[in-house]
Amino acid sequence: MRNDSISGKSVFVTGADGFIGSHLVELLVACGARVRAMTYYNSWNEKGWLRDVPEQTLSSVELFSGDIRDTERVRQGVRGCEYVFHLSSLIAIPYSYDAPRSYVETNVIGATNVLQACRESDTLTRLVHVSTSEVYGSAQQVPIPESHPLVGQSPYSASKIAADKMAESYHLSFGLPVVTARPFNTYGPRQTARAVIPTIASQLLAGRQTLRLGALSPTRDFNFVTDTAAGMLALALTKAAEGEVVNIGSGEEWSIAHTVELLCEIVGSQVEIISDEARIRPEKSEVNRLLADNRKIADLTGWHSELSFRDGLTRTVNWIDRNIAYFDVDDYAK
Known part of the structure; x- marks a missing residue:
């Protein structure tokens, strides 16, 4: 399927102010879509990472502020749109041990609000509900x-x-054209x-002689x-992806x-690594291996990762170097 087939289509993106959401907005605009981007309402009128998107x-x-837990606001966002991408989520795993109810309210109730709004829509073509590989827990088979x-190894x-x-229930019960993407x-x-790569890169760029990290043995895709x-x-x-769960991985x-x-x-740096207990998950909660079997998405869509890991890391390092002010590197040394 050609990406330009979404040109001129109305698209609603929740979590558009987040890390992945802001990049998705850029891609959709580049493909000619008419994008309504939901950002988390705040009194400072902050756009999150959409501030990093070129003004052009x-x-x-269309910037659309709100709260994913607000049923009516979500319904307003979905109204009139042909495609919906639901990315809004509370994601930091360590915080989920301290505030599990927040994760239920945002991730479960918020998703239900989107599903119901899409069910009521008379313009919807397809909903992409974004999940996570964390739902698999530690790998029982690899890839x-x-x-x-599915293993709930953390409240998140x-x-x-x-x-x-x-x-899944909205697809089976109501025929909702939803696909669950598991990046x-x-x-x-x-x-x-909050993530390991920017944690490492920002400390290296700041000239730290030691790195404070959690476990080093886990592997990730x-x-x-x-x-x-x-x-x-x-x-x-x-269309063949409707009702399916599909991994997105390298x-x-x-x-x-x-x-x-x-x-x-x-x-261009060499450092000493110090184990930071605050970054180590509870023993039974650590996910030791994550490696995607990505054959399904390749078979359905022809998609595959294009950027090598080293090239991706280089681009990431260059961006962090230009935006080091966003990273409280001094806090890592405590």
Whole structure:
């Protein structure tokens, strides 16, 4: 399916002010879509990471502030749109141990609001509900297929499993044209220091002689953010994906330790690594391996990752270097 088939279509994106959402908005505008971008309302009129989007691109976007937990506001956002991408989510895993109810309210109730609004819509062509590879827990088979058991190893992953099951129920019960996209570990420009790659890169760029990190042995399927966004668009434009759960991943596996080595090479730095207990998950909650079986998305859409890991890391490092003020590097040393 050609991306230009979405040209002129009305599209609603929740979580548009986030890391992946802002890149998806850029892609949709580049493909000619008419985008309504939902941002989380705040009294400072902050646009989140949409502030990093070129003004020439953003000028054609309808900014739509609100709260995903607000049923009526979500209904207003969906109204009149042909495609909906639901990315709005509370994502930081460590915080989910402290505030699990917040994850239920945002991730489960918020998703239900989107599903119901889409069910009531008379213009909807397709909804892409965005999940996460965290729902699989530690891999029981590698690479991880979409049929892998779902394991709630954190309150965050449990909330996403619940949201995925709500999406499944709306397809089976009401025939809603929804596809559940499960991206693996997306990285790239605009990702905050809650994630391991910007944590490492920002400390290296700040000239730190030591790195404070969590576990180094876990492996991840890192996928550059523009590739992830392209995968979501490909699924939106594929009717055969309706009712399906589909992984979006590179199909390559990198340990945190190896990732540190690559980043050190790119930055040109050598450091000592210190274990930070605050960054280590509870023992039974650690996900040790994440590697996508990406054959399904390739078969359905022809999509595959285009950017190599090293090239993606280089682009990420360059962006962080230009935006180092966003990273509280001094806080890592505490």
